[in-house]
Every structure is written in structure tokens, then in C-alpha cells.
Amino acid sequence: MLFLDKHRPRALENLDYHDGLSARLKALANSGDFPHLLVYGPSGAGKKTRIVATLRALFGPGVEKIKIDSRIFTTTSNRKLEFNIVASVYHLEITPSDVGNYDRVVVQSLLKEVAQTQQLDLNARQRFKVVVINEADQLSRDAQAALRRTMEKYSPNLRLILIANSTANIIAPIRSRTLLVRVAAPRHDEIVKVLTHVAELEMLESNPGLYRRIAEESGRNLRRALMMFESIYAQNDTITASMPIQPPDYDALIQTIADELLADHTPARILLVRPKLYDLLTHCITATTILKSLTFKLLMKVDDALKAEIVKWGAHYEHRLHVGSKVIFHLEAFVAKVLRILER
Amino acid sequence: MAAFFDIAARRAAAQAAAADAAPTTSRSKDTDRIVPWVEKYRPKSLLDVTAQDHTISVLRRTLQSANLPHMLFYGPPGTGKTSTILALAKELYGPELMKTRVLELNASDERGISIVREKVKNFARVAVSNPTSEQSKKYPCPPYKIIILDEADSMTQDAQSALRRTMETYSKITRFCLICNYVTRIIDPLASRCSKFRFKSLDEGSARERLVGIAEREEVKYEEGVVEALIRVSDGDLRKAITYLQSAAKLHNPITPSTKKDDEDDIMSGNEHAPPQSSTSSPKLDLAVPTTITVRSIEEIAGVIPTDTITTLISALELKPSSFKGISKIVSELVADGWSAGQVVLQLYQSLVFNDEVPSKAKNEIVMYFSEIDKRLADGSDEHLQILDLCLKISGILGRN
Numbered sequence A: 001m002l003f004l005d006k007h008r009p010r011a012l013e014n015l016d017y018h019d020g021l022s023a024r025l026k027a028l029a030n031s032g033d034f035p036h037l038l039v040y041g042p043s044g045a046g047k048k049t050r051i052v053a054t055l056r057a058l059f060g061p062g063v064e065k066i067k068i069d070s071r072i073f074t075t076t077s078n079r080k081l082e083f084n085i086v087a088s089v090y091h092l093e094i095t096p097s098d099v100g101n102y103d104r105v106v107v108q109s110l111l112k113e114v115a116q117t118q119q120l121d122l123n124a125r126q127r128f129k130v131v132v133i134n135e136a137d138q139l140s141r142d143a144q145a146a147l148r149r150t151m152e153k154y155s156p157n158l159r160l161i162l163i164a165n166s167t168a169n170i171i172a173p174i175r176s177r178t179l180l181v182r183v184a185a186p187r188h189d190e191i192v193k194v195l196t197h198v199a200e201l202e203m204l205e206s207n208p209g210l211y212r213r214i215a216e217e218s219g220r221n222l223r224r225a226l227m228m229f230e231s232i233y234a235q236n237d238t239i240t241a242s243m244p245i246q247p248p249d250y251d252a253l254i255q256t257i258a259d260e261l262l263a264d265h266t267p268a269r270i271l272l273v274r275p276k277l278y279d280l281l282t283h284c285i286t287a288t289t290i291l292k293s294l295t296f297k298l299l300m301k302v303d304d305a306l307k308a309e310i311v312k313w314g315a316h317y318e319h320r321l322h323v324g325s326k327v328i329f330h331l332e333a334f335v336a337k338v339l340r341i342l343e344r
Numbered sequence B: 001m002a003a004f005f006d007i008a009a010r011r012a013a014a015q016a017a018a019a020d021a022a023p024t025t026s027r028s029k030d031t032d033r034i035v036p037w038v039e040k041y042r043p044k045s046l047l048d049v050t051a052q053d054h055t056i057s058v059l060r061r062t063l064q065s066a067n068l069p070h071m072l073f074y075g076p077p078g079t080g081k082t083s084t085i086l087a088l089a090k091e092l093y094g095p096e097l098m099k100t101r102v103l104e105l106n107a108s109d110e111r112g113i114s115i116v117r118e119k120v121k122n123f124a125r126v127a128v129s130n131p132t133s134e135q136s137k138k139y140p141c142p143p144y145k146i147i148i149l150d151e152a153d154s155m156t157q158d159a160q161s162a163l164r165r166t167m168e169t170y171s172k173i174t175r176f177c178l179i180c181n182y183v184t185r186i187i188d189p190l191a192s193r194c195s196k197f198r199f200k201s202l203d204e205g206s207a208r209e210r211l212v213g214i215a216e217r218e219e220v221k222y223e224e225g226v227v228e229a230l231i232r233v234s235d236g237d238l239r240k241a242i243t244y245l246q247s248a249a250k251l252h253n254p255i256t257p258s259t260k261k262d263d264e265d266d267i268m269s270g271n272e273h274a275p276p277q278s279s280t281s282s283p284k285l286d287l288a289v290p291t292t293i294t295v296r297s298i299e300e301i302a303g304v305i306p307t308d309t310i311t312t313l314i315s316a317l318e319l320k321p322s323s324f325k326g327i328s329k330i331v332s333e334l335v336a337d338g339w340s341a342g343q344v345v346l347q348l349y350q351s352l353v354f355n356d357e358v359p360s361k362a363k364n365e366i367v368m369y370f371s372e373i374d375k376r377l378a379d380g381s382d383e384h385l386q387i388l389d390l391c392l393k394i395s396g397i398l399g400r401n
Ligand SMILES: Nc1ncnc2c1ncn2[C@@H]1O[C@H](COP(=O)(O)OP(=O)(O)O)[C@@H](O)[C@H]1O
Pocket: B037, B038, B039, B041, B042, B043, B048, B049, B050, B051, B052, B076, B077, B078, B079, B080, B081, B082, B083, B084, B199, B202, B210, B238, B239, B242
């Protein structure tokens, strides 16, 4: 089992940072009146861990006994769809990317079912079930509208927890009907603390200097930091504060692209870079990740005078990715633009 | 029908309705908190609707002088539109008869006009049940039904024209009340069939009075400035303000004795600057929340970035010569702290565009970028890159001016 899962704190009391936030979640769980929540924050900030701990505070350890339910849903055109739903006796989980274009149907039928069913377990601590929606910002507008309707009709049997990276793509009526809970990414010292704790539990030789570098390298992403940490210990016998931290493969490839562009700005460079862009795309690295990461890697090495310009075009073409249809066009256009800027 | 125009009877009805609404004295906090306060404190009679005096008096006159026309209520969210029509219906029919005489449809609910038409048809077709003699004594009970179409401006033009026919077909036995935020989004042939009533944003005084009243009835403890903060963050939308107040009350619900100092005020946020704790065995925390609602907790619930944070960013943007490194670091932190890009952009806008020290020429350049970035964010662009771009552009402009 990965350290990530093995050492995931399970109770609110055991979470390693944002104590104030844990206290509030605990207060809500004990209030007898748990609201709908919209939990948002960058990825790797620990949103899911915090929610699972909150569920545990609401229902006890029983929520951790999860099973995969296979469910049949019927679309308006009477097609039958089968999806797997993660569930415990007390809660259900939906992830929009698992259900693709049918998120509205799934959201609607699941919520209806939960809202209309009373808790069967007489010993249950709450009379409601919780429906957790992961990646809620990926829900289609239709699905969000369906959600909104369920929220309006108050049901004592149902509470929603929406998890999202940002509130930007959540429609206003949902935002105004949920309690917004922001989960900031852990700061560097907080990541160091978590890593030190894990090292202790694994009886590994601790190295705060290295942990500090991992924290910085991870961009305040705890998931990424734990992965780097684990792979360093797996691959090396002796640990030093200055040892190299291996970036993920895709990241190394983007670094290569950046270096190639910086090394030689002749237009022919684009031919060298193109297959690498394709390579990244075929490995399911999103175009936004590529463009953003490339921009920041270039920023680390170009002259100060050029930086604003690089950001300008990075932001420009990143926007194009969302309104256009062929991502490769915009990635290449960005590369071409960068070469021209560097040429000056 | 006579009673319908009898103002005395209506007053009496209103009073009866208001009496219904009076709070019961024995009240268990536990079950009470479960009811959304916006519902619990929805004005129960027309007298109860605040800050819309003009509109309400015109509405009353309309009721007296003629048969009830179709109506169009428009105005920003949370200003009492839905409450007013519900209160009106209650005064017309009384709480019992109202159930069979009033149909509330959410236009964005069932977007197909065919569904709306079907529902209207079914509802209109059922003959009106006669009021009992007691009911007709207390309430005017006019012989038609009322159909409320909330959020009518989210209907397509086609659906709206189709609605026009439906309105005509059943005009003998039904009255429509369309509710919307933007009257300009209602097609003219539909709007011109209705008497229009404008609801304005609640003024501060009325909003404050309402909020203070609710806090008192709910026995909520709050520090000074909380009501003002609620008004500030909800810009005239009383529903929002009440919802925030209730959320804050839940958060500060005193269930565990407060052992932490009250100065810890960064509610619901991740970046409390607690000293790192030794990572010893668990459970290690005594989790307790202060029981008094703080201004900061209201802002946090509303997703508002602390003023200090914005001030730091602005000073970095004003620095000459500009420091890419400094700006980039602050932006990265804002993003990692999870603040929404829309909020960053909004607060930047407020502190730059309304700041007299920023020269007009610079403002004129800056506002164009706000437009551009808003559009890009609405298209789903990456928040980090876009905020950074905006900040660098602003810094460039301020540096030149
Ligand atoms: N003018 C008002 N007077 C009193 N309360 C109001 C008023 N406007 C809004 N409210 C409060 O806000 C809540 C929402 O009002 P509502 O009538 O649903 O707004 P709208 O339909 O205009 O969006 C109500 O429950 C009520 O508590």
C-alpha cells in the first residue's frame, strides 16, 4: 500500500494541519444539523481526507466499510446504463468522469432515491445519508440544475458534500445553498511536518532538509510530496538533504522541451518539440498542464524583461485551449510565439 | 367577489396571517435550526415585506381597484419577490385554500414548454373547489387560480411565446405571476400583458433591521460589525445574508466547551498560523470553536479574501521597478490557499478602480484587462495563469503611469 493511503489520517482529531478547520467540521458534525457543503481547494490539499474524516465523525467507523454497488439507471430515451457506485451504509459517492455524459440521469435518480428512502439502520447516528460528489466542478450544467432542485426541496434524509478544485464552475444557486468550505493547500512547514510524521511511523531516518526541498518541489501539493518522498526512500539506501528529487516522467519531458526551446531559437526547433507534445498528449497529460508547466519552466530561466511577455502568451493560448477544438494547434502556436520572443 | 375588494376584510386576513406567523415561545433549538431561516423568516403577510413600500402600495391599489391582472415582478435576487406573491396568495385564499389555488412553477425546473403547458393545463382544468363559508368570511377567495412562474427569464424566447398562448387560453380562470431578475429578458408580448412591479435592492437600514431581528430570535451571539459584514458581502440580497448568518450560527454552535482562545478567528480556512505541533500519538487535538460569530467568519463563509492579503498584493503591483518574483510568489500563494479566481479579480477591481490615487489614464487601461480576464475565466481557463497575467499587466501599467 502506498504511504499516501497507509498513513491517511482517519479522524478529524488526527489531521495534521488546519486545526481550526477540523474544529469547525467537527462542530458541524455534532450540531445535529449538518448542512450541504461545498468543499473547495487546490488538488492535493487534503479535501477528500478531511471529508472522509468528517463522515466518520458523523457516522462512526462504519462509513469506512465501503462496497462497490453496481446500479442500473434509465435515461429519458429508455436506455439502460450500468455504473458502479462507491457506497457504505451511510453514504454514496459519485464521480462525474465515471458516468460521462449521463451525469444528470445519475445525479437525479440517485438523489431522488436517497431523499425518499429513510435510514433503515435504527442505530444510525444521523437520519440522513450523505451523497459525496467528487470533482463537482466537472458536473454538466444540466446535472447541476438537477442538483439544485433537490437542494431546494428540503429532505431530512439527504445531505450533499460537493468537492471541487474551484467554485468557478459551480452555478450560483448551488453556491448559495451550500456552506462553502475552503481547504488551502498545506504550507511548506506543514508538509515537512507530515513527512516527518510518516518517516517516524515507517521508522525511516528523518531528514528535514530534504523534506523542505520536497515541499517546495511539490508546489504545496501533499499528494505529490508524499509520492516523491516514498520514491526517494524506495530508490535510495542513504538519504541526504541535497539528493536529487526525481520529478514525474511527464514533468521531466516538459523540462526537456523548455530546455530545447531555450537552447536554440531557430524556427526548426518546433520540429524537434512537436513529437514530444504529441507524446505527452497521448499519455493523457492535459493540454492545460503542458502549457502551464511549460510556461513556468520557461519563466525560471528567461530574462526578467521577457517574463511578462511569456505569461501573456501562455495565458492567451491557454484560453484558446478552452474555446478552440484542436489543442495541438494552440500548443504549437505557443511554442512558435516563445521562439519569436526569445529570438529578440 | 365583493369581499375581494373589501379592504377591511383583507386587513383582517393579513392580521390573521401575521398572527399565524408569530413565533412560538417553546422552541427547541435542535429541530429549529434544521429549518432554513430564509423559509422560517419569510414575510408571512404583505405588511411584513420591508423596504418595498412603493411596490407594495401599488400592488394593494391594484388589488382594490380592479380585477387582479397578470403580474410581472422583477428585481435582483433576495429582495422579496417570491415572498410577496406567496403572502399575497395567502391573503387572498388563506393558508388552506391556497394549497389548491396556487401553483408554483420553477421555470428553470422543467425547461420544456410542453411540460409547463401540461402542468398549467392540468392545474387550470381542475374546477376550483368552493371555499367553506368560514374561509370566505375570512378571505376574499376570488374565483380564479394563481400560477407563479418563478425565474421566468431563464425560459427561452420560444418557450415564452408558447406561454403567451397558454396564458390566453386559461385567462378566465387563472392569473399568472411571472417573476424574474431582468425584465428585459421577458419578450415584449408577454411583458405587455402584465402589470409590472419593480423590487429594489434592500437598503442597508431595512436589511440590518431584519438581520438583527433574526439574530435576536435565534439567540445568536455575534461580535460588533458582523451585521455590517453580512450586508457588505451579500450586496442587497437578503436571502444570501440570512443564509450566511445561519451557516455562521451552525459553525459557532456551542456543543463543546470552548477551550481555545477567542482570538483564533480564521474560521473555515486553511491557513491558520498555528505553531507546528509535535507529531506525537493521536488523538492530539481538542477541537473547539468560539461561540461568538466573528466578522472574519462571515467573510470566510462568503469566500472573501482578507483585506491584508489584497493589500499585500496591491503593494507588490505598485512597486517600481516591478518585481516579477514578488508578484509571482504572492499569486502562487493565493492560488494554493484556494481563493477563487473570480473573488481575486473582484477584490482587485474594487481596490484599484475605486482608488483615487490610481490615475484615470491607468484605470482606463486596467479596466480593459479585467474584461478580458473575466471572459477567459468564464470560458474555464486556468485560474493561476490568468491571475498572474492580469497582475503582471496591472503592474506594467502602474509602472508606466
Ligand atoms: N423585502 C423583504 N422584506 C422582508 N424579508 C425579505 C425581503 N426580501 C427578502 N427577504 C428575505 O429573503 C428571503 C428570500 O426572499 P425571496 O422573496 O425569496 O426573494 P426573491 O424571490 O426576490 O429572490 C426571504 O425568505 C426573506 O427572509
